Amino acid sequence: MIGARELEMMKQDAMLINFARGEVIDKTALLAVLNSGKLWGVGLDVHWQEPADANEPLYCHRNVVALPHSGVGTHEVFQNLSALIVENLQRWKAGKELLYRLV
Structure with missing residues (x-):
């Protein structure tokens, strides 16, 4: 979807x-535009392969910040998620409707 053009x-x-x-971004084109100085920086929370290859030249670039596909994993997110899991376990045990149920 996002290539050299x-x-x-x-x-x-x-x-x-x-x-x-x-895969949304052409990795080769991204590295080329970074090396040319035509793009200020890149933030990645997803990768072209999992686990990410630490030796990948893109990840060694000074204007790239790469996270291990957990950028959303803040303390607050995990705290809220834990509370939601406990709440839903209590609801399930009591025979009540679960919160945020998909189906």
């Missing part, structure tokens, strides 16, 4: 952030 259209002071899927 789309990357070249971005402003030089832009930061591209990807938390969708690694």
Whole structure:
């Protein structure tokens, strides 16, 4: 979806952030535009392979921040998730409707 053409259209002071899927961005084109200085930086929470290869040149670039697909994992998120799990276990045991049930 995002290749050399789309990357070249971005402003030089832009930061591209990807938390969708690694394959959404052409990795070779991304590294090329970073090396050319035409893109300020990149934030990644997803990768082209899992686990991510620490020796990948893209991850060694000074303008790239890469997280281990857990950028949303803040203390507050885990605290709220834990409370929700406890609440739903209590609801399930009491025969009540579960919160945020998908089906």
